[in-house]
Amino acid sequence: MPRPRDPEVDRALAEATLALLHEVGFEALALDAVAARAGVSRPALYRRWPTKLHLVAHVLAESVAPMPDPDTGSAREDLRVLATTLLDALSWVLLAVHAEARRAPELGLHERFLAGRHALVAEVVRRGVARGELRGDLAPDLVRDLLLGPLLYHWFATGERPSVDRVFDHVWPTLVPG
Template sequence: MTGNALDAAPAAGRPRDPEVDRRVLRAAAEVFGEDGWGRFTVDAVARRAGVGKASIYLRWPNKKELLASCLEARVTPVADIDTGSVREDLVRLAGQMLTSFFGDSGRVTTRLLMDADRIPGVAERVKELRQSQVLAARAIVRRGIARGELKSGTSVTLLLDAIVGGCLNHALSTPDELRGRVGEGLTDYAEQLVDFVLGAVTAG
């Protein structure tokens, strides 16, 4: 079957092929992760996905909406966590961040953190994602202070900057050829990072 036959617009009433959606979104993530917004084009995504441009425009009106859908499909929001232990909560938070940075969408996640503010129509959605992450993370630290696990004067911002920044730096400083091996030890790294940071602010 030729690419044109595969990508021909469906007959009236015929549902879209979800496999084409997945291929396009996967290709969009790869193109954006490798080249950033400046070289992110529907042509490039279509070539990577092995589909026609018409098939993409049938689903998304422009490249901004395509990238926004890619973001929503592949970047996992940080969930609120409350295990009753601030250490365990922060270890799980760090684990979520590390998985996001080292997973299949890792390049997309880190590239979005650097490029999103320059992408009209996408920046707003990334801002909403960031806001939900910040609120969930700050709630973890505030509960730890309220339970007496952390010193009363603990800076929520500095503590989270140290942990989230540590996770991001760990991903950015890891060479591509080592990402697979480093990714196998993310749980241990999350625990070591959190214990190191908490050493300065743990009550008592």
């Protein structure tokens, strides 16, 4: 029969993981360093998470707060707030983990982190269509990709945080009724 997990050990490992991620990044993160920083044995860490990706995906999924629905009364403002909030929450660490986690769907990182955000964009689009602010033929995933895709790509390509307003000024006309 497996031993129950100690929440204090879990907390220490999570704190150590987050600290080391900020210091060295995902690629350089070593599980031995996490265990040492947390003051726990390597077996205690490996009993909980068999790989670095499992550990980091769990810690990030547990530490990143859900994105609130801005519901400002304006589809444009709601989408702008969501895009800004997403950029504020992302870091190179989180992007690296998401890219790596695509090869390990059993971790459920997509469901635990992105699915709720995608549903929120869909709700904003639904409200915008219902109010006549957005075209009725828009697919929420297309709106997400048209608005967020350029922001993320710019960040990847340049290493600089993009201007949400600049992207919105260019993309918005394609989303609104003629």
